Amino acid sequence: xxxxxxxxxxxxxxxxxxxxxxxxxxxxxxxxxxxxxxxxxxxxxxxxxxxxxxxxxxxxxxxxxxxxxxxxxxxxxxxxxxxxxxxxxxxxxxxxxxxxxxxxxxxxxxxxxxxxxxxxxxxxxxxxxxxxxxxxxxxxxxxxxxxxxxxxxxxxxxxxxxxxxxxxx
Numbered sequence: 625x626x627x628x629x630x631x632x633x634x635x636x637x638x639x640x641x642x643x644x645x646x647x648x649x650x651x652x653x654x655x656x657x658x659x660x661x662x663x664x665x666x667x668x669x670x671x672x673x674x675x676x677x678x679x680x681x682x683x684x685x686x687x688x689x690x691x692x693x694x695x696x697x698x699x700x701x702x703x704x705x706x707x708x709x710x711x712x713x714x715x716x717x718x719x720x721x722x723x724x725x726x727x728x729x730x731x732x733x734x735x736x737x738x739x740x741x742x743x744x745x746x747x748x749x750x751x752x753x754x755x756x757x758x759x760x761x762x763x764x765x766x767x768x769x770x771x772x773x774x775x776x777x778x779x780x781x782x783x784x785x786x787x788x789x790x791x792x793x
Contacts, residue, residue: 631782634671635775639749641669643706643741646699646734653696656680662702667709671774675709683708688717703737711766714773723766727759743767 643666650662656677664674683689689704697705704724711720727736736759743763746753748771755761 628779628782628786630785631779634778638670638774641748642745645738645741646703649699649702651699653693653698654702655695656692656697659697659702659705663706663709666706670710671778672710673713675705675712680705683717686717688721700733703733707737707740711770714770715766723762727762730757730759739763740767747771 650658654662660675660677660680667674680689683705684691688708689701692698692701707724708717708720711723715723724736727740731739739760740763743753743760744767747764747767753760753764755764
């Protein structure tokens with residue numbers, strides 16, 4: 625695996641990344657293009673596909689997230705979109721929404737998101753996480769699945785560069 629220095633470099637880079645806590649999110653209402661930029665800054669550094677303005681508009685139309693007020697999005701909507709962006713390639717939108725709803729049954733959204741960030745950042749940094757309850761367990765398992773998918777996709781891409789598959793006849 626010595627040829628896979630690019631994968632190791634990428635894995636080390638993402639281990640130093642941190643998602644922002646709720647208080648670090650923009651406090652003022654943002655328009656959809658600004659929301660997309662804020663979210664994509666986080667997603668693309670992890671290697672996750674960006675979220676588009678059309679996707680955001682569709683999530684609003686399908687009531688996956690709350691509609692903006694006077695076309696401006698608040699922190700709670702930005703947080704929901706960030707989570708959706710992180711999980712959309714691994715889970716269905718319905719499962720993501722159910723997970724968010726399940727976790728916020730026992731915690732306020734800000735508290736739930738900050739706990740999610742703690743677990744996510746610890747997993748990125750390869751640190752131990754103390755699972756305190758079923759909500760923590762749900763978040764931890766979902767985060768592990770997303771990180772496994774990201775790492776698998778990146779590793780496969782690098783393996784294909786080192787040893788391209790032969791074309792089938």
